[in-house]
Amino acid sequence: MGERILLIEDDPQLGAQIADFLGRAGFEPTWWTVGRALPANEAATYRLIILDLMLPGTYGLDILRELREGSGSDIPVLILSARNDTADKVRALKLGADDYMTKPFWPEELVERVRARLRRPVLQRQGLVELGTLRVDLESREVQVAGRPVELTRVEFDLLVALARRPGAAVTRQWLAENVLDPEREGTERTLDVHVSRLRRKLGPGKHIETVWGIGYRLGEGEEP
Template identity: 85%
Template sequence: MGERLLLIEDDPQLGTQISGCLERAGFEPTWWTVGRPLPPGEASTYRLVILDLMLPGTYGLDILRELREGASDVPVLILSARNDTADKVRALKLGADDYMTKPFWPEELVERVRARLRRPLLQRQSLVEAGSLQVDLDSREVRVLGKPVELTRVEFDLLAALARRRGASVTRQWLAEHVLDPEREGTERTLDVHVSRLRRKLGPGKHIETVWGIGYRLGEGDDA
């Protein structure tokens, strides 16, 4: 049997199309057409949740919020017809792992599912430590060797995205799409500039490593 996925999508045509693609890709999808609470115990039976936002019954972001408040780490991929940056940022802050806007090709969704399942789960703890580097995700504070480091909003969000996926390589494209403002600065070249500035502020040490041909990852912070 394939890995179990939960699809929550009220559009019958789209839901049928997505379910069919997932099955042909070797997954075992369960399809809900209405929104309802998803207790962490039930969520743990799935490897990933594909979640529409506009649902009859319960709003998609409410399902996501309840999952994260219930300490569920199941990856969640959001589907939405809304392309507003504020909606994407809100979903990601609530704990979504990815965000796709409609319309889209179901084949692309399948590849995003595969990519998400290859990554480690998000780090849920508030404090992430890597050598001399400390990142407090809740208070948005950063320290190196115990001393506070002042970061811009983009710099902190970039560092936090890597900290939540510590040890995993995160693509430059994903970081550009989910950390930068796509209407003003959402390019990979601009991302590289922010990474360079962030490295200077963090000082010596392998805090942010370049993964050639892919992107970046949070290193072990070896200051030796």
């Protein structure tokens, strides 16, 4: 049985084509032709969601917003849209999308995007995440880079974990400031930038924490420059 993919696309021809390509690639696609609420327990049964923006019943970004804000789900979401406007892409990324594809596109490319996204690790249930040379143990709150222990403050560790929950995906500065920092003492985006700068120095050279201009930060592979 392949990994379950939820496809939400109202175009019957395109939806059937995508579902066929996903199935032949070894995935198990479930295809919705209308938008509706996606409860957390149902979302957790899928490994990735492919989401069209213009849907009967609701707007695709509303589904994405409810998924990220209501349930806090970390499931990867790939957006499909006929609109190539930069503002739409930025808005989708700010709401928590992991990727954005503009129609028309080759189904083969979509399948490769899905594979690439699923190759990126997510937090494992045993509380360990490894990304490139970076290793984060959630239970012991220990961090290593290329086998070298890294001492972090509570805020720095929580910031790293927040980014590690969705490796390779942009997380907004506003969300990080509101959910990682102490709102009564230091909950500002400017303070967040200071913590990110210190965390980068401690993790060492490379691209562990990347800036996504106009949005926030993301956790990368940590390759040496």
